[in-house]
Amino acid sequence: MAGHSKWANIQHRKGRQDKLRSKLFSKLAKEITVAAKMGDPDPDKNPRLRLAVKEAKSSSVPKDVIERAIKKSQGGDAENYDEIRYEGYGPNGVAVIVEAMTDNRNRTASTVRSTFSKNGGNLGETGSVGFMFDRKGQVVYPADVADADTVMMAAIEAGA
Amino acid sequence: MQSDEDNHVIICADTDLNDVSNALEAELGESDSTKLIWQPNITTEVDLDGLTKLMKLLDTLEEDDDIQRVTANFEASDEVMAAFGDE
Numbered sequence: 001m002a003g004h005s006k007w008a009n010i011q012h013r014k015g016r017q018d019k020l021r022s023k024l025f026s027k028l029a030k031e032i033t034v035a036a037k038m039g040d041p042d043p044d045k046n047p048r049l050r051l052a053v054k055e056a057k058s059s060s061v062p063k064d065v066i067e068r069a070i071k072k073s074q075g076g077d078a079e080n081y082d083e084i085r086y087e088g089y090g091p092n093g094v095a096v097i098v099e100a101m102t103d104n105r106n107r108t109a110s111t112v113r114s115t116f117s118k119n120g121g122n123l124g125e126t127g128s129v130g131f132m133f134d135r136k137g138q139v140v141y142p143a144d145v146a147d148a149d150t151v152m153m154a155a156i157e158a159g160a
Numbered sequence: 161m162q163s164d165e166d167n168h169v170i171i172c173a174d175t176d177l178n179d180v181s182n183a184l185e186a187e188l189g190e191s192d193s194t195k196l197i198w199q200p201n202i203t204t205e206v207d208l209d210g211l212t213k214l215m216k217l218l219d220t221l222e223e224d225d226d227i228q229r230v231t232a233n234f235e236a237s238d239e240v241m242a243a244f245g246d247e
Contacts, residue, residue: 027228047178051194058192091213094204094234102226111224119217132233133198137177139184140193141168148163151170151188155161158183160172 028056029069030101034081036073079103086112087129091120095129167192171199200233208240215244 031052039046043053049070056066082105086098096116102108116123139160141151162169172180174196181194206214214234221230236244 023223023225026225031228051177051181051196054191055193055195058190058194090217090232090234092204092206092210092234094206094210094214094232095200095202096217096221097198097231098221098227099229099231100227104226108224108226111226112221115217115220115224119220120213121217129233132200132202133231134201135174136197136199137172137174137180138193138195138197138199139170139172139177139181139191141170141184141188141191143163143166143168145168145188148161148168151163151168152161154184154187155170155180157187158170158172158180159176160161160170160180160184 024059025056025061025065028052028059028061029065030081032056032066032069033073034083034101036070041070041074084108085126085130086123087126088112088116088123089121089129090116095132096121097129097133198231200231203233203235206234206236206240208243210234211236211240211244 032049035046035049035052039049041049043050053066053070056069081101081103084100084102084105086100086109088096088098090096098112100108100112113123145151146154161171170180170184177194177196181191185191211234214232218230218232221227
């Protein structure tokens with residue numbers, strides 16, 4: 001499974017660069033707003049919201065930004081975001097899944113389509129590349145939390 | 161599960177994520193990240209040129225405010241990754 005670790009590494013490295021930090025914050029806040037709007041605004045009663053808040057906290061999103069994102073979902077004038085998944089091929093036939101949350105499907109679809117075509121790829125139908133991926137849960141711990149054997153035991157006990 | 165010098169990465173069924181992460185936190189404390197992902201089951205090998213072009217596509221997509229997350233099933237050798245990191 002060597003490929004997976006490289007794939008994870010680059011994701012991680014990209015995340016660390018932090019050059020798009022404010023963008024990252026707004027994306028995490030959007031996920032919180034959408035999750036809170038779909039279910040209960042109490043993270044303890046809404047698993048998706050709980051995960052979204054946790055992910056935001058671990059990326060150091062300030063607490064008031066998180067609270068504002070939840071509050072925003074309860075206001076009547078909050079934007080309605082549609083969740084859309086785009087699938088396509090990048091250069092060299094690499095399969096790409098794009099997850100979007102948008103208040104304007106037409107705008108997003110045309111942006112995604114032109115970004116693919118300008119960069120040597122092409123957008124396909126939904127389902128065209130999805131079979132090359134499995135939906136999984138992922139939990140990441142820093143290496144210094146414990147040694148690999150201890151984490152492995154904990155993972156097995158946790159049912160992973 | 162996979163471990164390297166930076167991280168321990170635990171993968172579980174998507175529907176088990178809440179239970180697994182709760183159980184892990186009881187044992188190991190707060191995680192760095194807990195989320196649903198698309199894990200490639202087939203990967204495509206890319207060279208430096210391919211990786212550079214692909215990263216440009218992925219970065220451009222990610223910069224869009226409407227786009228939350230982008231996942232690709234590429235694979236690259238250590239040499240290609242190192243060369244890309246140096247650019």
